């Protein structure tokens with residue numbers, strides 16, 4: 001491989017990491033509260049509210065069932081509005097974040113739902129308010145599961161980032177397509193694919209470790 | 217003495233997908249300050265539902281529950297939360313926050329009550345000392361035994377100085393030895409602080425051990441309520457009989473004989489009244505079961521006797537015991553229900569729920 005390509009791969013790695021990191025953070029900033037709301041407003045939960053839960057659930061389900069590739073295209077006008085452009089790493093962060101929010105929300109909801117109803121009952125019997133119960137009982141108890149979910153989510157976002165790169169450019173995905181598919185440079189294709197696989201494995205292992213460490 | 221709780225005609229109907237289930241039916245009772253009050257019944261009888269109406273974790277469908285004269289149903293959410301701080305609760309499954317240390321678990325109700333941080337720690341440590349687990353303060357619940365976890369739960373429940381402690385099957389997940397220790401601890405706390413304690417259980421032995429009074433819940437109904445001693449000596453309802461009668465007497469020798477249970481307290485126990493029976497009346501009985509136990513701190517003996525088939529003989533024997541001041545109950549005559557059935561019923565009442 002030429003030095004030029006090696007440099008391109010290095011840039012691709014950095015871009016992929018950037019896209020994944022920023023999108024993950026942004027997706028959690030919105031998805032975590034959304035997941036908490038989905039959990040808390042469900043039937044029998046501390047803030048049970050049927051209309052709110054139904055509406056949130058609908059939005060999350062619809063956006064989650066939209067294939068990511070379609071979302072990438074549909075969202076281009078919005079991306080332009082936000083970032084002023086529809087290509088490049090920064091532009092890719094928009095569809096990635098939007099696509100990841102419902103995934104994060106569902107994962108968070110599922111982690112919180114694992115918390116034993118007995119703990120919530122104990123909290124309620126102490127006179128804790130619904131918000132207090134969520135912050136001081138449900139969230140701490142769900143922490144290991146939240147970390148585990150986060151590892152899966154970040155790995156998913158990384159995979160999506162490769163797709164986003166194909167449309168908007170940037171990252172290892174774009175590189176793989178450009179060299180490996182259009183120019184038949186199989187060595188570049190396989191190198192980028194291997195790096196992507198390693199990154200996913202690394203994220204998963206890291207998440208597992210953090211989850212395990214946090215489990216008391 | 218002041219009434220802590222007054223339940224008046226409390227009913228609870230669960231509605232699920234159009235189906236209705238009446239879990240509590242017209243229950244009225246008082247719980248007095250400073251007493252250890254038992255609620256006993258088989259699995260599914262409605263005990264947990266009943267205890268959860270006391271802190272309004274469960275709304276009643278009819279009737280009212282008042283706490284120190286205040287109708288719980290009238291309280292707004294913020295007000296009921298304030299009242300709940302005075303009504304602590306412990307559970308069969310402990311319900312500690314596994315991701316938090318022991319001390320942090322115990323500090324939780326103090327934080328909810330708005331106690332400043334420094335004081336919280338001091339108070340929580342004091343509570344851990346009361347339950348004998350001060351040295352475990354930085355452990356996590358997963359590293360503790362069941363008995364230790366329940367002690368932490370007790371420390372947590374009592375940290376913010378509640379006026380009542382509700383215990384829903386608090387010892388049902390523990391072995392007999394640990395159960396005894398936990399009950400001792402509760403009894404000691406009751407004695408020292410006059411804390412009112414309400415104990416939900418399906419085990420008569422728990423009630424006999426520490427309760428002053430007991431309510432027997434059968435199928436959502438209040439079958440009987442009264443002093444534990446009195447109910448042990450003289451159970452009136454069928455549900456109470458099932459609970460206090462010995463669980464596995466020998467089978468009677470004849471299918472026509474009549475079975476009675478006699479109860480005598482510690483004083484009478486020293487009298488050889490079976491021998492006297494033979495001596496004075498010339499009638500004999502067959503002892504199917506005999507044991508002694510301590511009920512509310514008083515020693516009692518009970519026997520299940522098989523009387524001879526002759527009706528006259530039976531009357532003479534029963535009168536002899538009555539005159540001797542023993543309480544007597546009929547156990548279903550063998551012709552009504554077979555001896556096998558009788559045994560099975562009693563065994564059921566001892567097992568009850570375990571979850």
Ligand SMILES: Nc1ncnc2c1ncn2[C@@H]1O[C@H](COP(=O)(O)OP(=O)(O)O)[C@@H](O)[C@H]1O
Pocket residue numbers: 230231232237239257258259260261262263264265266569
């Ligand atoms: N949320 C509920 N919905 C419908 N039925 C319930 C509910 N909770 C309890 N029950 C029913 O009410 C009855 C009494 O339950 P419970 O009070 O838990 O009994 P216990 O504690 O005496 O075992 C049971 O038959 C149970 O199935």
Ligand SMILES: [Mg+2]
Pocket residue numbers: 263264265385
């Ligand atoms: Mg129960």
